[in-house]
Amino acid sequence: MTTARLPLFPLNSVLFPGLVLPLNIFEERYRAMMRELLKKPEDGPRRFAVVTIRDGHEVAPSAPGLPDPTAVPEQGPAAGFGTDPLRSFHKVGCVADAATIRERADGTFEVLATGTTRARLLSVDASGPFLTAELEPVLEAPGEEAGTLAEGVLRAFRQYQKRLAGARERSLATGAELPDEPGVVSYLVAAAMMLDTPTKQRLLQAPDTASRLRDELELLRTETAIIRNLPSLPAVELTRGPTHLN
Template sequence: MSPRLPVFPLGTVLFPGLVLPLHIFEERYRELVRHLVALPDGTPREFGVVAIRRGWEAPLSTAPGASAPAADVSLHDVGCTAELRQVTELPDGRYDIVTVGRRRFRLTEVDSDSQPYLTGEVEWLPEPGGQEDLADLLAPRVLSVFRRYLRLMRADGDTDDTADLAEVSEQLPEDPTVLSHLIAATAALTVEDRQRLLAADDTATRLRAELRLLSREAALLGRVRAVPVPLAELAVPISAN
């Protein structure tokens, strides 16, 4: 029988080993947190984080006896579990939680009826072996390009994330798989790019893709920095129409 997980659709992609803080205010997800907290000691307190492909979640009715409308949302099929590490209950019943990405999975079925929140049957996607030598060769090249990318981001100085990127550059791991997940989560990539990296078959494939993406982003940053006037002077006011 396939494992079943609570599913939390988000507009972001979670990777194994990365921290994801969340503010829980909708009643259905409060119920999810209460469910996880009530699990017996030693039971993994995990739920699946899946990026939204398009659409949004329709609010679920809380009227007694009312049937829940289907969520008007299309999900990607590959996600990552979030393990509950810290829970703070607020006076009005909302929660602030801290989670950590744990393991990748593929959604094989989604159920919007049996619980207030989505649940899904999943198959686990362990990181396969067999290409460790190639990953070991790729990792230093990707690390070098990533360091160049971080230097360009810090030099640009137009992002609030500059300090965070500086901290990341001082703590880059050597393990190829861990490195591939960290880069995928911290580089300024689109959700679609991040999703493709999460769904990559193995570490070597992910690192090859990151080498292409980082080279592209570094080249773009280099060209932007070559513009001889402040970027603010190039901004065009947006029409109200």
């Protein structure tokens, strides 16, 4: 299988194929990454890999503003990830394509990227100004009954949305119908559900679409039952994710 070497962007969240990722870049190692990506033709892909940091594996201070005012942040591309950065990250991540990279007057960047395909992390190189990684694509089969499962997940997701939003119908995209392609459904629902990071990572790593949809159906039923028993819950806008600070 063909591998590729790409800039590596670790996050405390999970990116899924097809989902938009807004980034606010201020650390020097990631500024250097964006400057390098800007050298690529504007009409071509500006790709980097997003991987999720394992719980408890950000091993050292990497930015100022910590509770201990005497703490000195680490410097360099692997700051905060120890002597073997590969161990600090989940092995399956997502390749992102930066559609917009805007440099501000102060040298920070505003970036809007989109997840494209899953990839497996093989090695990490910290010898340059930012981390790079050797990755191989992770192909995904539909699995058995993916279409039927997707229909069930969409029905369950609509009920989940109603409960979250105080019985007011919400969709993943304002004014648009939810998709019906099983793979797209599985990624959009995984991203939109209010789940912890390890659970989202498990969904990203699912061996096939049908397996992810089965997992989501169980999660949706469980979460909807929990919400139903809560006395009240404020409306939640599922379509807006936070801008990640790095």
